[in-house]
Amino acid sequence: MTKYALPDLPYDYAALEPHISGRIMELHHDKHHKGYVDGANKTLEMLEEARSKGDFSRIAALEKALAFNYSGHVLHSLFWNNLSPNGGDKPTGELADAIQRDFGSFDAFRKQMTQAAATSMGSGWAALVWDPLASRLLTVQIHDHQSEMLVGSLPIMVIDAWEHAWYLQYQNEKAKFFEAIWNVWNWNDIANRYAAVRKTSLGLDVSKTTAR
Ligand code: MN
Helix, strand or coil, X not given: CCCCCCCCCCCCHHXXXXXXXXXXXXXXXHHHHHHHHHHHHHHHHHHHHHHHXXXXXXXXXXXXXXXXXXXXXXXXXXXXXXXXXXXCCCCCHHHHHHHHHHHCCXXXXXXXXXXXXXXXXXXXXXXXXXXXXXXXXXXXXXXXXXXXXXXXXXXXXXXXXXXXXXXXXXXXXXXXXXXXXXXXXXHHHHHHHHHHHCCCCCCCCCCCCCXX
């Protein structure tokens, strides 16, 4: 069976300081992300066991666990790659053009994305996703790791809004975390993801363009 694997961070734990502390990165990657990888693998084993016994009485709980842990693995893997100690500033090129087209301006996008993260109730994420139905960028406020995600859309940039992502450093001032993170975005990574997802189609002809 193919197992999911915890990727190494693409930089040192402390590389994103002062914006994200090394201690947060260490716990977040080594403990939290690892937990989702282990959880997804364990759930696959339990599904295999259920098949071998012909007992699917726990299928609903197992599917929920798979969605939660798998999605956590995807989101954290994306998040680490989306950040860089040499990041910040603004995107350029085709990604910048797309943000201008779909959000009106970079500043409007930044505010929308920041607010989607900052207003997350309980545990969640904000994501910039490619909408393959209409070939555009949208933001999504994801609850936990998977709820309220747009099925078929592809995330290219994500912000972890769970308390474990910021509480050790920012305590009750989480808005400061959601501002600080704009100093460490790896726009090269996000632009490369944008270039890749633009080629994706769901093969569904279900959108039409009208005048605004
Ligand atoms: Mn997290």
